Amino acid sequence: DAGVIQSPRHEVTEMGQEVTLRCKPISGHDYLFWYRQTMMRGLELLIYFNNNVPIDDSGMPEDRFSAKMPNASFSTLKIQPSEPRDSAVYFCASSLRGGGRGYGYTFGSGTRLTVV
Amino acid sequence: AQKVTQAQTEISVVEKEDVTLDCVYETRDTTYYLFWYKQPPSGELVFLIRRNSFDEQNEISGRYSWNFQKSTSSFNFTITASQVVDSAVYFCALSEALRGQGGSEKLVFGKGTKLTVNP
Numbered sequence: 421d422a423g424v425i426q427s428p429r430h431e432v433t434e435m436g437q438e439v440t441l442r443c444k445p446i447s448g449h450d451y452l453f454w455y456r457q458t459m460m461r462g463l464e465l466l467i468y469f470n471n472n473v474p475i476d477d478s479g480m481p482e483d484r485f486s487a488k489m490p491n492a493s494f495s496t497l498k499i500q501p502s503e504p505r506d507s508a509v510y511f512c513a514s515s516l517r518g519g520g521r522g523y524g525y526t527f528g529s530g531t532r533l534t535v536v
Numbered sequence: 537a538q539k540v541t542q543a544q545t546e547i548s549v550v551e552k553e554d555v556t557l558d559c560v561y562e563t564r565d566t567t568y569y570l571f572w573y574k575q576p577p578s579g580e581l582v583f584l585i586r587r588n589s590f591d592e593q594n595e596i597s598g599r600y601s602w603n604f605q606k607s608t609s610s611f612n613f614t615i616t617a618s619q620v621v622d623s624a625v626y627f628c629a630l631s632e633a634l635r636g637q638g639g640s641e642k643l644v645f646g647k648g649t650k651l652t653v654n655p
Contacts, residue, residue, distance in 0.1 A: 453642060453643075462645055462647040462648060463627065463648075464645075465642055465644075468642060509579065525583070526583075528580075529580045530579055532579070
């Protein structure tokens with residue numbers, strides 16, 4: 421199993437540009453989570469999906485952020501327009517049946533986003 | 537709401553010393569799960585352990601051991617005979633129930649403890 425695959429690993433973009441982060445979850449996992457890691461706020465949940473349906477996006481910081489999961493094997497997190505304060509590491513994680521009850525969570529390697 | 541507190545922001549030790557990383561949690565759930573993750577300088581999150589709230593037995597895995605005490609809401613992590621390769625940020629996390637999702641959970645993380653092991 422290749423694990424959770426995120427791309428790109430690093431992204432440097434200019435303020436105002438659109439940024440798209442990608443995630444391929446583990447095959448068969450029915451939950452997908454997007455987390456953001458910053459020095460100030462630590463690891464915070466942005467949004468999660470169950471069976472490709474967004475369930476809770478209350479962690480999404482503002483309307484500039486959007487996430488989609490068009491099928492079970494692909495999700496995107498888009499920031500439009502990007503701002504310097506969006507600079508962070510974005511992690512994608514997937515789990516089977518929510519993860520806490522014995523099934524575990526698997527994280528991708530993260531995308532380090534720098535907005536200049 | 538659930539909360540995880542890792543009071544130690546940074547710890548520095550010399551190789552071969554034992555070190556304990558503290559984790560205190562808050563939850564109203566009677567069933568919950570606790571986790572430790574390691575984040576080495578390369579940045580990925582590496583799963584170390586998962587414990588459920590009904591199992592208070594301490595666990596040992598090689599040089600790693602975990603002490604779960606429900607009475608004090610703590611889930612501390614000890615590294616015995618630390619090594620330079622143990623240098624990383626360590627996160628404690630608590631599962632928080634996803635309401636209406638059939639018992640599924642999301643993870644709530646502490647702020648992490650940066651451990652530096654010097655040769």
